[in-house]
Amino acid sequence: MSDNNQFEPVIVGFTCNWCSYRAADAAGMARIKYSPNVRLIRLMCSGRIDPQFVLKALSEGADGVLITGCHPGDCHYVEQNYKTLRRYALLKRTLRQMGLEDNRVRLVWASAAEGRILAEEIDKFVSDVRALGPLNWIKMATTTYVDPAPASA
Amino acid sequence: MSEKVGVYICHCGANIAGVVDVAALSHWAGELPDVAVARDYKFMCSSLGQELIEKDIQELGLTRVVVAACSPHLHEATFRNCCKRAGLNPYLFEMASIREQVSWVTANKTVALEKSKALISGAVHRVIHNQALEPIIVDINPNVLVVGGGITGIQAALEIADAGYHVYLVEREPSIGGHMAQFDKTFPTLDCSACILTPKMFSAGTHPNITLLTWSEVEKVDGYVGNFTVKVRQKARKVNTELCTGCGICEQKCPKKVIDTVFEAGMGLRKAVYTPFPQAVPKYPVMDVQNCTFFQKGTCKACEKFCPTGAIDFKQEDKVVSFDVGNIILATGWDLFDCRRIPQYGYGRLANVYNSLEFERLSNAAGPTGGKVILRDGVTVPQSVGIIHCVGSRDKNYNPYCSAICCMQSLKFAHLVKEKTGAQVYNFYIDIRTPLKAYDEFYQHILETDETRFVRGKVAEVTDAARLPGEEGKLIIQVEDTLIGKQRRIPVDMVILSAGLEPRHDAKEVAKLFGIGCSADQWFIERHPKLDPVATMTEGVFVAGVCQGPKDIPLSVTQGAAAAARVIGLVNRKQVSLEPVRASVNAEQCSGCRICNNQCPFNAISFLVDKGVSEINPALCQGCGTCVAACPAGAITGSHYTNAQILSQIEGILEVELGQREAVPA
Numbered sequence: 038m039s040d041n042n043q044f045e046p047v048i049v050g051f052t053c054n055w056c057s058y059r060a061a062d063a064a065g066m067a068r069i070k071y072s073p074n075v076r077l078i079r080l081m082c083s084g085r086i087d088p089q090f091v092l093k094a095l096s097e098g099a100d101g102v103l104i105t106g107c108h109p110g111d112c113h114y115v116e117q118n119y120k121t122l123r124r125y126a127l128l129k130r131t132l133r134q135m136g137l138e139d140n141r142v143r144l145v146w147a148s149a150a151e152g153r154i155l156a157e158e159i160d161k162f163v164s165d166v167r168a169l170g171p172l173n174w175i176k177m178a179t180t181t182y183v184d185p186a187p188a189s190a
Numbered sequence: 191m192s193e194k195v196g197v198y199i200c201h202c203g204a205n206i207a208g209v210v211d212v213a214a215l216s217h218w219a220g221e222l223p224d225v226a227v228a229r230d231y232k233f234m235c236s237s238l239g240q241e242l243i244e245k246d247i248q249e250l251g252l253t254r255v256v257v258a259a260c261s262p263h264l265h266e267a268t269f270r271n272c273c274k275r276a277g278l279n280p281y282l283f284e285m286a287s288i289r290e291q292v293s294w295v296t297a298n299k300t301v302a303l304e305k306s307k308a309l310i311s312g313a314v315h316r317v318i319h320n321q322a323l324e325p326i327i328v329d330i331n332p333n334v335l336v337v338g339g340g341i342t343g344i345q346a347a348l349e350i351a352d353a354g355y356h357v358y359l360v361e362r363e364p365s366i367g368g369h370m371a372q373f374d375k376t377f378p379t380l381d382c383s384a385c386i387l388t389p390k391m392f393s394a395g396t397h398p399n400i401t402l403l404t405w406s407e408v409e410k411v412d413g414y415v416g417n418f419t420v421k422v423r424q425k426a427r428k429v430n431t432e433l434c435t436g437c438g439i440c441e442q443k444c445p446k447k448v449i450d451t452v453f454e455a456g457m458g459l460r461k462a463v464y465t466p467f468p469q470a471v472p473k474y475p476v477m478d479v480q481n482c483t484f485f486q487k488g489t490c491k492a493c494e495k496f497c498p499t500g501a502i503d504f505k506q507e508d509k510v511v512s513f514d515v516g517n518i519i520l521a522t523g524w525d526l527f528d529c530r531r532i533p534q535y536g537y538g539r540l541a542n543v544y545n546s547l548e549f550e551r552l553s554n555a556a557g558p559t560g561g562k563v564i565l566r567d568g569v570t571v572p573q574s575v576g577i578i579h580c581v582g583s584r585d586k587n588y589n590p591y592c593s594a595i596c597c598m599q600s601l602k603f604a605h606l607v608k609e610k611t612g613a614q615v616y617n618f619y620i621d622i623r624t625p626l627k628a629y630d631e632f633y634q635h636i637l638e639t640d641e642t643r644f645v646r647g648k649v650a651e652v653t654d655a656a657r658l659p660g661e662e663g664k665l666i667i668q669v670e671d672t673l674i675g676k677q678r679r680i681p682v683d684m685v686i687l688s689a690g691l692e693p694r695h696d697a698k699e700v701a702k703l704f705g706i707g708c709s710a711d712q713w714f715i716e717r718h719p720k721l722d723p724v725a726t727m728t729e730g731v732f733v734a735g736v737c738q739g740p741k742d743i744p745l746s747v748t749q750g751a752a753a754a755a756r757v758i759g760l761v762n763r764k765q766v767s768l769e770p771v772r773a774s775v776n777a778e779q780c781s782g783c784r785i786c787n788n789q790c791p792f793n794a795i796s797f798l799v800d801k802g803v804s805e806i807n808p809a810l811c812q813g814c815g816t817c818v819a820a821c822p823a824g825a826i827t828g829s830h831y832t833n834a835q836i837l838s839q840i841e842g843i844l845e846v847e848l849g850q851r852e853a854v855p856a
Contacts, residue, residue, distance in 0.1 A: 064295055065261070073304075078312065148710075174493075
């Protein structure tokens with residue numbers, strides 16, 4: 038994608054409707070330029086994020102998944118982001134058990150006012166995933182081998 | 191059944207089209223499976239743009255619509271209405287944000303096109319799984335809660351009460367009136383603050399449609415637009431308001447004097463049982479238990495002895511009252527910047543350095559000096575006074591924002607000092623900002639008639655250390671006069687710091703209590719900074735006045751009235767439609783594991799013991815979807831955010847990337 042042939046990861050991002058999606062809006066309104074690698078999906082709350090969404094994204098070709106929500110204590114639904122936090126810890130463990138780098142998934146808090154912070158976090162995450170290299174789950178899944186053991190374990 | 195999707199790409203003038211090749215995007219979108227038509231247009235949100243969509247829905251029989259434009263927070267409602275007008279269920283519509291998430295944040299045009307494609311592909315995949323939904327209609331309780339009894343809250347309460355609806359006006363202090371009650375004169379007309387405020391306070395206090403809850407704080411808010419339940423703690427006044435006539439004898443007889451740090455800004459004294467000022471509404475005093483001799487030492491009871499109606503009640507306890515309202519207006523106001531945070535200005539250390547509220551009290555005819563502008567020694571009239579602008583404002587060390595009122599306030603102070611003392615006044619400013627009606631005329635008037643000196647420069651220091659002859663016993667203001675490019679030392683008798691406005695110290699907790707957001711500076715966030723300045727992201731909760739951002743009295747009153755108008759409009763409709771985003775349990779799939787039961791902070795999920803399954807109350811469900819994600823059996827569905835919708839969106843987004851990757855053999 039990029040001119041100098043460096044690897045450009047594809048990242049699926051999940052946002053809540055109240056804080057982090059609005060942070061993305063705020064980044065836009067402030068014309069903050071950030072890495073274009075993340076495609077955001079809006080949910081009502083980060084608590085809606087089912088681990089299968091993350092696995093689906095990785096299995097469909099994403100190299101990383103960004104989960105975003107309101108800061109702890111600021112959740113529009115009182116405390117649901119704490120549940121996200123708990124699931125995130127479990128999800129990371131599951132990813133490790135599957136032989137996957139758990140830092141392909143990251144949780145970031147961003148309030149509606151923190152467009153700049155969200156943009157910075159996206160830049161950071163993109164460069165970290167870029168360093169990890171392509172995930173290629175999709176290739177493994179479509180290969181003729183029956184046992185797709187990840188090499189990166 | 192195959193769907194017919196229409197994709198509409200907005201140029202947004204040059205906002206999107208300047209970065210994203212909209213023609214190529216539209217051509218590409220037209221080739222997507224299930225897409226019947228793809229068009230691009232200069233402004234999709236314009237009436238012509240909307241007519242384009244409506245016409246296609248009717249003529250081409252579109253069953254789904256995707257608009258790629260700005261953020262859905264701006265125009266989702268617009269396009270949903272557009273679909274509805276053409277006979278398409280508004281929930282069979284999706285938006286892709288290619289302005290906020292692409293054209294405004296991406297420099298590279300090729301990459302911007304790719305990202306736009308990914309987002310549109312995601313939206314097209316998702317919209318196919320969207321289901322027709324009907325909004326949830328709920329009744330609106332006509333009662334309204336107004337929090338904060340300053341001029342903004344009073345205005346809002348009066349507007350609503352006059353429209354015939356009941357208002358609960360909650361105020362933390364013993365009286366309504368807010369900061370405006372402390373002021374002497376108001377700019378630019380210099381009319382007396384009390385003269386214009388007290389009639390409004392009186393109206394609010396006696397209005398049959400207003401229940402005044404002073405010396406009270408909101409403790410808990412439950413529910414949603416139209417149906418909030420509010421718990422308010424009424425702090426014990428230790429005065430029975432049923433019996434009290436407000437005669438003031440208790441206050442006269444109370445032997446204990448305390449420095450009044452709230453109303454008198456530390457400039458004057460009050461008693462331990464007191465009303466903060468003579469025109470207080472309500473007229474009932476409150477007892478300051480921390481300072482009352484009886485509560486501290488066990489004897490005194492002078493107030494009780496002299497009270498002619500037996501209204502003093504030492505045993506009175508806090509009372510928590512609960513009531514239902516349909517809408518809430520927050521008008522919680524501001525705190526003054528603490529000038530001690532700038533030690534080089536000497537506030538709190540040098541006696542004759544005052545902050546703006548202190549000067550208001552000093553200048554107020556009902557204040558501690560009877561309106562005489564004198565130094566802290568209580569007798570000396572100052573011969574020269576320096577007024578420092580932007581104290582704590584427009585300074586990245588303190589608050590980066592402009593407090594909006596300080597320029598006019600400082601000009602007003604200059605005029606009052608001149609009028610009352612004849613002293614030489616210096617204004618130290620960075621910029622003079624006098625943008626509203628009759629403001630600049632006031633500035634010109636001061637410039638032409640008051641012989642006030644204006645020094646442009648940020649004051650470095652206020653000190654009492656004399657270095658030059660003539661500086662002894664004075665406060666010396668050290669400043670770089672940027673217009674003549676010289677350092678100056680100006681000795682004065684009195685310094686007034688025009689301190690900035692800050693959000694209430696507990697703004698964050700209050701925002702949390704009412705489920706709204708705070709900006710980085712901790713002002714409450716409005717729904718839209720320009721087009722929806724009094725609504726918030728939370729339906730049924732409105733903000734007005736300085737709690738939303740610094741502003742002066744006319745603007746605060748305007749916002750109070752605006753918020754009231756919004757509320758009256760809602761109440762008049764009697765019903766409100768809510769987003770039909772709710773979770774529901776499929777009883778046949780539910781295993782009765784009860785994992786979802788404690789996921790819900792709104793207690794919407796209950797376990798039906800007899801049936802062995804969980805059930806969700808749609809009136810309590812707020813639609814966050816946490817239980818949907820938690821259900822191990824997949825028995826819970828979250829409408830408009832179903833697994834099918836989200837998983838397809840993921841597929842759609844990644845399809846574009848894959849296509850591209852396969853094109854480049856590894």
